Amino acid sequence: KQMTVRDALNSALDEEMSADSKVFLMGEEVGEYQGAYKITKGLLEKYGPERVLDTPITEAGFTGIGVGAAYYGLKPVVEFMTFNFSMQAIDHIINSAAKSNYMSAGQISVPIVFRGPNGAAAGVGAQHSHCYASWYGSCPGLKVLAPYSAEDARGLLKAAIRDPDPVVFLENELLYGESFPVSAEVLDSSFCLPIGKAKIEREGKDVTITAFSKMVGFALKAAEILEKEGISAEVINLRSIRPLDRPTINASVRKTNRLVTVEEGFPQHGVGAEICTSVIEESFGYLDAPVERIAGADVPMPYAANLERLAVPHVEDIVRAAKRACHRSVPLAAAA
């Protein structure tokens, strides 16, 4: 059976709302409009305006209200129309949500989910195309998840809602309409994925490629191309940016001895940088080539189609980097 990421998210919300009356949704256009991207379609009708709340376009205010409701013991799911707008509310995500359990020595827990599309969309320019994975991923107290497939979307969103800590849930607009095969297990209402565990999407022995969100699809396509050229790539779908599944990444690199990290975000201080560090710390002796990093270009997102194309990773970039990593196994002196 096939399911779109949109339906996966929608069904996850529906099931968790049905299972727990403390779960409610709030955000811009989540109710009567059915969601700017239709993720919350039908939920207002089913659960009523007490549990599906349209907010004004005032992120600082409604995010703070969501966090306060979580202090009181409710389980809010706060939608940002896109994560770019979460910048208006980042103080509440970091200072009010992430730090409260620690500052209060466990008195004030914050069971809340912040969700919405993150990263580059198409043709929307710099202020609407920014990946916040590394920003939120750097902050202790937060959990940061980034689903790729319908299975990820269902399992991780359900896990996020059930989790007692604040979770930043980074979706991708361009994946909403994509369909993925789903098993009966994934469709069961009890289905849930573990937080902090990566998934090996494809096994391989020559090079490890780490990716999250939309870039997992690109990495898988790159792996197919590489296979035709005799390179066996292992693709890791991170799923969880924080906690980061360092053991899975390092085990893979110890097997393949090569690593390519892929992300859409800016390269500096990015998710790839943290993965690279972890591998150098834990598995330095296993590396047969320098770590390769594919990331968004180090510029604000341009609008023009040709420039935009140059600013985000493509399959061929991943293929090129993987080959570079593999060919470096030839001793440099011999190559010269």
Add this chain to the structure above:
Amino acid sequence: DTTATLTIETSLPFTAHNCEPPSRSVTTSPSELLSFFRTMALMRRMEIAADSLYKAKLIRGFCHLYDGQEAVAVGMEAGTTKKDCIITAYRDHCTFLGRGGTLLEIYAELMGRRDGCSKGKGGSMHFYKKDSGFYGGHGIVGAQVPLGCGLAFGQKYLKDESVTFALYGDGAANQGQLFEALNIAALWDLPAILVCENNHYGMGTAEWRAAKSPAYYKRGDYVPGLKVDGMDVLAVKQACKFAKEHALKNGPLILEMDTYRYHGHSMSDPGSTYRTRDEISGVRQERDPIERVRKLLLSHDIATEKELKDTEKEVRKEVDEAIAKAKDSPMPDPSDLFSNVYVKGYGVEAFGVDRKEVRVTLP
């Protein structure tokens, strides 16, 4: 009879915006007045002792004292129950005490000790007492107002028939997020009461230098407001009762408490560069909240001068004993560096400064 009903007129009338003000006649009793006196005297003594501890370098970092503003914390407790929630900013010691927190928890927290209300991990600005509805203790100016409206959302969602008092200063009164939250609170009829503790200075900036309209009780426009003499504990009590009833029926309300802080903004501020010493001593002589209750107790023959002096001696002793105990409280265990980062850490590894030296598994 200490429980006999007494009716006392507030010293100033309430000024209302978009609502009918409550009566100036406040019902109280001799025992309530005595407890007001005692609690306010305790708060006063507690803050002055904190000042000394700070100067003795036993308290670190930021420390914001509440002396002068005691009538707000005490009057608010008299007009509410522990089912109602309170959330405030960083000047939170007395609010915590009012909610039932202990002196030991306060001093131990201020000194970063294990017996502190946040086990030494929060510090002066981060006191909490969730079991009696106190949700902190927030260090970011204005952020506690949306959070308080969120608590009120929770109360309404769970049909708890209780309200939230979100306290903020005249400095925070100009924050954009306050208006965002108030708009939503009004749209959704949340039982939220925004309490502006107007001590007339946002740090060193006089209210008129920061606000085009310093009439904070009117700043909600479509939201009703009430200006209250925040140096009169009975007026505060009356206003809070009124606000609670109003909020449960009609949604949010702004209470502006006209109050005054004797200390500077924080310990680095002598508090005398942006206001005159005459202004401070004038408030002490004419409006002091404790002296006002002392006069009431004397004029109604509820207590003698000596009895009140004895009370002050008692609270002084209580404070000294708590400080001694707090000093004996151990520092937090180093392992507490990693506790409470998450409720559920999933056994993930976390790292210390040198990750080859310190790595732990989060519970």
